[in-house]
Amino acid sequence: MNRYRQKKTTGIGLIRRTYTRKKICRFCADENLKIDYKDSRLMRNFVSERGKIMPRRITGNCAYHQRRVSRAIKISRIVSIIPYTSINI
Ligand SMILES: [Zn+2]
Numbered sequence: 001m002n003r004y005r006q007k008k009t010t011g012i013g014l015i016r017r018t019y020t021r022k023k024i025c026r027f028c029a030d031e032n033l034k035i036d037y038k039d040s041r042l043m044r045n046f047v048s049e050r051g052k053i054m055p056r057r058i059t060g061n062c063a064y065h066q067r068r069v070s071r072a073i074k075i076s077r078i079v080s081i082i083p084y085t086s087i088n089i
Helices: 040-044 063-078
Strands: 002-009 015-021
Touching: 040 063
Parallel strands: none
Antiparallel strands: 002 015
């Protein structure tokens, strides 16, 4: 299903729309895919370059799985699989 998102109104009153594809939660789509804090490759998909957790509107996760993912990321930060932040000098 496609949807349109209203992004910005110009001064004249024209509405500029951006085309967005509806994302599907990959954990709901694939039952075999488990959220595991030890899986660094998977966890890195949900973390930005600076180490921030990506929001749901970008990852496309459902609310339930986004909660699980953010918890897993926080655990894997503690066991230093994912950095808290990147060193940028
Ligand atoms: Zn889900």
